[in-house]
Amino acid sequence: MDTRAKIIKGAAELFTKYGVRSVTMDDIARELSISKKTIYQYFKDKDEIVLMAVQSHAENEKEDYNYIFNRSRNPIEELTLMTRCMRDDFRDMNPSLIFDLQKYHPQAWKVIEDFxxxxxxxxxxxxxxxxxxxxxxxxxxxxxxxxIMRLEQVQLAFDSRLFPPDKFNLADTQLQFLSHYVNGIVTEKGRELYLEYLDKLELHQTKTTYNNEI
Known part of the structure; x- marks a missing residue:
C-alpha cells in the first residue's frame, strides 16, 4: 500500500470510529506515525481526504455487493448476505459520521447519496x-x-434526535429496521428460507469469510 492509500485508509478508520468533525489532521498524522507535512504532500486539506475516503468506501462496497449478487442463488440468499454485510458496516460506525458529512462535506455526501x-x-x-x-x-x-422506503429506513437510524446514541445502538437499530422490512415483504415460503439462511450463515461471522461459505 502506497503512502496516499495508507493515509486514506487510516483516516477512514478514524472517521468511522469518531465521526469526521472531531478528527484533525494532527490525529491522522499521529495515528499513522507520519508528519502532518507528509499528509499535505498528498492532500491539500482534510476535505479532500474525506472525499477520497468516501469514494474508496463506495468502491469497496460495490465490490462486496457485486460479489454477493454474483454468487447468490436466489433473492433470499442475496438478502441474507446483504444483511450481514450491512451489520458489519454499522457495527463500529459512529452515528455522528453521517451528520458530519451532510453538514460539513457536501461533495463527500453527494458521493454517498449518488451511491x-x-x-x-x-x-x-x-x-x-x-x-x-x-x-x-x-x-x-x-x-x-x-x-425507497428501505433506503430511508437506513438513514433514519442515524437521526440522533430520534435514536440518541446513549440509548440506541446503531447496528442493533439497523437490524431492527431490516427485520421489519423483511417480514413485511416475504411470503411464508420466503420466511422459511430466510430463517434457514440466517441459521446457516451465522451472523456472528464477518464478511471476510464469504469465500468459505455455502
Whole structure:
C-alpha cells in the first residue's frame, strides 16, 4: 500500500470510529506515525481526504455487493448476505459520521447519496422483482416504493434526535429496521428460507469469510 492509500485508509478508520468533525489532521498524522507535512504532500486539506475516503468506501462496497449478487442463488440468499454485510458496516460506525458529512462535506455526501440512490436502489428493486417472480416475496408490492422506503429506513437510524446514541445502538437499530422490512415483504415460503439462511450463515461471522461459505 502506497503512502496516499495508507493515509486514506487510516483516516477512514478514524472517521468511522469518531465521526469526521472531531478528527484533525494532527490525529491522522499521529495515528499513522507520519508528519502532518507528509499528509499535505498528498492532500491539500482534510476535505479532500474525506472525499477520497468516501469514494474508496463506495468502491469497496460495490465490490462486496457485486460479489454477493454474483454468487447468490436466489433473492433470499442475496438478502441474507446483504444483511450481514450491512451489520458489519454499522457495527463500529459512529452515528455522528453521517451528520458530519451532510453538514460539513457536501461533495463527500453527494458521493454517498449518488451511491445510495442509484446503485443500492437498483439492487433493491431487482431483488424485490426477482423475489416476487419466484414466489418468495408478496405480489402486491411496488418494488420502487419499497426500495425507497428501505433506503430511508437506513438513514433514519442515524437521526440522533430520534435514536440518541446513549440509548440506541446503531447496528442493533439497523437490524431492527431490516427485520421489519423483511417480514413485511416475504411470503411464508420466503420466511422459511430466510430463517434457514440466517441459521446457516451465522451472523456472528464477518464478511471476510464469504469465500468459505455455502
Amino acid at each position: 445510495k440512490n442509484s446503485y443500492i436502489k437498483n439492487a433493491l428493486v431487482k431483488n424485490l422483482r426477482d423475489g416476487i417472480q419466484q414466489g418468495l416475496y408478496r405480489e402486491n408490492m411496488d418494488p420502487e416504493v419499497l426500495a
